[in-house]
Amino acid sequence: MDYRFDVISAAEHDRLEALYEPFAQAMRELVDAGVRTEVDPQTIAEATAAVEAITASLRREQRDGPHAMVHADTRRPVVWANPVVGLRNALAPPxxxxxxxxxxxxxxxxxxxxxxxxxxxxxxxxxxxxxxxxxxxxxxxxxxxxxxxxxxxxxxxxxxxxxxxxxxxxxxxxxxxxxxxxxxxxxxxxxxxxxxxxxxxxxxxxxxx
Amino acid sequence: MDYRFDVISAAEHDRLEALYEPFAQAMRELVDAGVRTEVDPQTIAEATAAVEAITASLRREQRDGPHAMVHADTRRPVVWANPVVGLRNALAPPxxxxxxxxxxxxxxxxxxxxxxxxxxxxxxxxxxxxxxxxxxxxxxxxxxxxxxxxxxxxxxxxxxxxxxxxxxxxxxxxxxxxxxxxxxxxxxxxxxxxxxxxxxxxxxxxxxx
Incomplete structure (x- = not known):
């Protein structure tokens, strides 16, 4: 498997956090709305197409294998993809x-x-x-x-x-x-x-x- | 708590399934892309705004409490919001x-x-x-x-x-x-x-x- 391993500086960590946190939070809200919505079929169809377009824009550059990151100062793993605590994972509450x-x-x-x-x-x-x-x-x-x-x-x-x-x-x-x-x-x-x-x-x- | 309980016909079940299944699948792809993407900050920011707009369109009409549905023919619960098997839930593989x-x-x-x-x-x-x-x-x-x-x-x-x-x-x-x-x-x-x-x-x- 193609692993990548990066040590990221505190500044880089904070920059990425400020970028990804609101995005994942927006995805969480979407997932919640997705199970609760009662809007008309036309709106659902439009939402489907819009989500697919966003996904295509994100997939233009993406990792294929696991990506390990460690914070340069704390030496702790940065587990942003984790399904329980992951800042970037919409499955995580987090x-x-x-x-x-x-x-x-x-x-x-x-x-x-x-x-x-x-x-x-x-x-x-x-x-x-x-x-x-x-x-x-x-x-x-x-x-x-x-x-x-x-x-x-x-x-x-x-x-x-x-x-x-x-x-x-x-x-x-x-x-x-x-x-x-x-x-x-x-x-x-x-x-x-x-x-x-x-x-x-x-x-x-x-x-x- | 405000429960709602509906018995849905086979035809209604199949109509809703055809509507929600592609939408949830699109959300699953988005969540996957969200943890893997390496695109530039501008694209992430645009994706965030676009996701928020979709969520707003879905929230115009949504349930607040639990919603039970039973299939009229099989008499089995229709658990589309379930986080493991739910057709409508992007958390579910499903x-x-x-x-x-x-x-x-x-x-x-x-x-x-x-x-x-x-x-x-x-x-x-x-x-x-x-x-x-x-x-x-x-x-x-x-x-x-x-x-x-x-x-x-x-x-x-x-x-x-x-x-x-x-x-x-x-x-x-x-x-x-x-x-x-x-x-x-x-x-x-x-x-x-x-x-x-x-x-x-x-x-x-x-x-x-």
Whole structure:
């Protein structure tokens, strides 16, 4: 596979962020409107043609394979294409994950109509997606150390309503190459889904320990 | 919450499908191009404005709350907004789920750049999203009987590559209100992630049994 790897300066990072963030946000609004609109067929047909024209203009220059970027100052990966936290990915709500001094992670975010499973509730798999990500992020020390999901279990205590939500995660313990993380999603009234996961340091990264 | 419930005829179903399917597909292409494009800032800025204009045209008439639709002939829910299988949802790959005579479900689908976690690999949480959905669908008898996820465990045997994939699921056993389902995702070389889940018949649906 054709990988590209770039280290980007803080200035370049901020310039690209200011460019891509409003664009991805516009795409998110479009996706939301796309599942909710009730306009006439003619307007839908026109929207389809207009979206296709925009896509053609974007595809004039595009990457084919994976593209790794690392921030020159923080040395953290810049994961703008990620489907949970990616600044450039319209699939991502996106979650902005905060890291506390004691090693925990949390994020406050909002899920709208495009994330609905049962009527009025977040799709259970979307909860699993969010939890897999935030547990993985806390297990990997804010993405400083590569760790992949080995096993994850989600327990659904009750439905998770669409709207304002919070996710948090922490490392429970570490045993050799295994990091055990726990976390949950909550709404204003408490926990809706809890998760525990085992995250594994990949073989290629074990020597670096 | 303001629910709407419609039973739609086969003809209306097919008319709406022909209208919305190309539109959602165009949005999916846009999302993919959005994470991959390397065009100049001016083109991105123009694309942002153009997307905002389309969204405004779609929002002139849109639903605010959940909207349930049932197909008049099949009596199955029409879940076009669903983030895994939804015809109208650009977040959904979408999976088209086939039901075999012996009660199993399977789907062949393709995941591109917008579903990437580690470079070149599907995000682990996206695998969990797909598995939660297909296990839930087989557990609920093709959505004929409402069942919600109680617990789901995903075991990641190895990375799931971006590209052509297959998911399948079956009911392992049923104990009272609990349905135990199992399934996996595979690529051309075998299983990458396996899952087991317990799905629960909600209290409001238990009398109907």
């Amino acid at each position: 979650l902005v994950i905060e890291h506390t001094d004691d090693g925990r992670c949390f994020s406050e975010f909002t899920l709208g109509a495009a994330y609905e499973g049962p009527l009025g509730w977040v799709h259970g798999g979307i909860c699993a997606l969010v939890l897999d990500h935030i547990l993985g992020e806390v297990a990997s020390g804010a993405l400083h150390e590569p760790r992949y999901t080995g096993t994850i279990t989600c327990r659904y205590r009750r439905g998770t309503p669409l709207g304002a939500l919070r996710a948090e995660a922490y490392v429970d313990r570490t045993e050799g190459i295994k990091t055990f993380a726990r976390g949950h999603i909550s709404d204003g009234e408490g926990i809706t889904v809890e998760a525990e996961g085992v995250f594994i340091t990949p073989a290629w990264a074990r020597d670096a320990g | 999976l088209v789920i086939e039901h075999t005579d012996d009660g199993r479900c399977f789907s062949e689908f393709t995941l591109g750049a917008a579903y990437e976690g580690p470079l070149g690999w599907v995000h682990g949480g996206i695998c969990a999203l797909v598995l939660d959905h297909i296990l839930g669908e087989v557990a609920s008898g093709a959505l004929h009987e409402p069942r919600y996820t109680g617990t789901i465990t995903c075991r990641y045997r190895r990375g799931t590559p971006l590209g052509a994939l297959r998911a399948e699921a079956y009911v392992d056993r049923t104990e009272g209100i609990k349905t135990f389902a199992r399934g996996h995702i595979s690529d051309g070389e075998g299983i990458t992630v396996e899952a087991e889940g317990v799905f629960i018949t909600p209290a409001w649906a238990r009398d109907a049994g």
